[in-house]
Amino acid sequence: xxxxxxxxxxxxxxxxxxxxxxxxxxxxxxxxxxxxxxxxxxxxxxxxxxxxxxxxxxxxxxxxxxxxxxxxxxxxxxxxxxxxxxxxxxxxxxxxxxxxxxxxxxxxxxxxxxxxxxxxxxxxxxxxxxxxxxxxxxxxxxxxxxxxxxxxxxxxxxxxxxxxxxxxxxxxxxxxxxxxxxxxxxxxxxxxxxxxxxxxxxxxxxxxxxxxxxxxxxxxxxxxxxxxxxxxxxxxxxxxxxxxxxxxxxxxxxxxxxx
Numbered sequence: 292x293x294x295x296x297x298x299x300x301x302x303x304x305x306x307x308x309x310x311x312x313x314x315x316x317x318x319x320x321x322x323x324x325x326x327x328x329x330x331x332x333x334x335x336x337x338x339x340x341x342x343x344x345x346x347x348x349x350x351x352x353x354x355x356x357x358x359x360x361x362x363x364x365x366x367x368x369x370x371x372x373x374x375x376x377x378x379x380x381x382x383x384x385x386x387x388x389x390x391x392x393x394x395x396x397x398x399x400x401x402x403x404x405x406x407x408x409x410x411x412x413x414x415x416x417x418x419x420x421x422x423x424x425x426x427x428x429x430x431x432x433x434x435x436x437x438x439x440x441x442x443x444x445x446x447x448x449x450x451x452x453x454x455x456x457x458x459x460x461x462x463x464x465x466x467x468x469x470x471x472x473x474x475x476x477x478x479x480x481x482x483x484x485x486x487x488x489x490x491x492x493x494x495x496x497x498x499x500x501x502x503x504x505x506x507x508x509x510x511x512x513x514x515x516x517x518x519x520x521x522x523x524x525x526x527x528x529x530x531x532x533x534x535x536x537x538x539x540x541x542x543x544x545x546x547x548x549x550x
Contacts, residue, residue, distance in 0.1 A: 293463060294545040294547055295433065296462060297481075297540060297543060297546065298461055300315075300323075300542070301453060301457055302323050302327075303327065304361070305329045305352035305363070306423050307347045308351065309348065309349055314542050315539055315540065315542065318428075318485070318538060319534060320534050321420065321421030323429075327421075328354060329361065329423065332395075333413075336380075336382040336415075337384070338386065344504075345505070346366075346408045347504070348504040360374060361374075363403070365403060371400055371404075373399055374398065375416065376396070377393070378396075379413075386422070392419070392422075393417045393418055393423075394418065395413050395414065396416050427488055428533060429458045429485055430531055430532065432452065432470065432530070433461050435464050436469075437460075440510070443513050443516070444510075446508060450508060451502070454496070455493070455497055455529055457491075470529070471490060473548065474530065475487065478532070478549065479545075479546075480544050481544040483534065483539065484534075485532040485533065485535060488531040488532055488533060490531070491531055492523075493526050493528050494511075497511065514526045
């Protein structure tokens with residue numbers, strides 16, 4: 292059978308904001324270069340999670356590494372930019388049970404974000420690059436799995452897989468959820484080799500339209516009904532992966548399951 296191929300990449304310089312879909316990414320040990328360099332916290336320094344991310348999802352962020360400049364375009368039309376130097380308050384944030392040290396990026400960001408959301412939002416930059424990624428540096432899902440989810444949920448038309456915010460979307464697998472069986476195996480994607488790990492437990496964010504932040508599909512209910520929870524009562528969809536051999540991956544690259 293023909294090998295699966297890379298259908299789309301999903302990265303963003305600011306965690307939980309609108310995704311970018313580049314033609315290529317460079318995978319390093321701590322994940323895609325430039326991905327999730329920053330994240331957003333509330334006035335108490337807590338990371339946004341679950342449905343609290345709803346107003347954040349449509350924010351578009353860009354980062355100019357050469358000049359260390361961050362720019363945000365908010366859904367209300369306000370654009371704000373400035374230095375990304377983390378010269379503000381030092382904070383320690385809980386990331387899925389691990390402590391991440393970071394500093395607030397001062398400037399006009401807090402005022403613009405807070406006025407838009409109606410409550411305080413601040414930009415934070417991890418002290419160590421890569422710490423704002425999720426549990427593992429890479430995630431992967433097949434479009435066949437997303438199509439099966441849509442079918443099981445009676446969804447008309449295609450369901451935007453960006454709601455899962457996976458690093459790599461692939462297409463051409465033999466059956467929906469074929470990637471689940473790859474746990475413990477290695478995949479070559481372009482120049483990189485990744486190590487497939489456990490399945491990703493999903494949260495309420497997957498029920499939100501990634502473009503608007505509005506609830507538009509009962510993702511968790513559908514997963515529960517046709518896949519059921521795992522032994523920890525989590526609802527799984529897609530897979531975590533580590534980076535074994537760094538390298539560049541491109542759209543259309545074959546996804547080869549290694550011996």
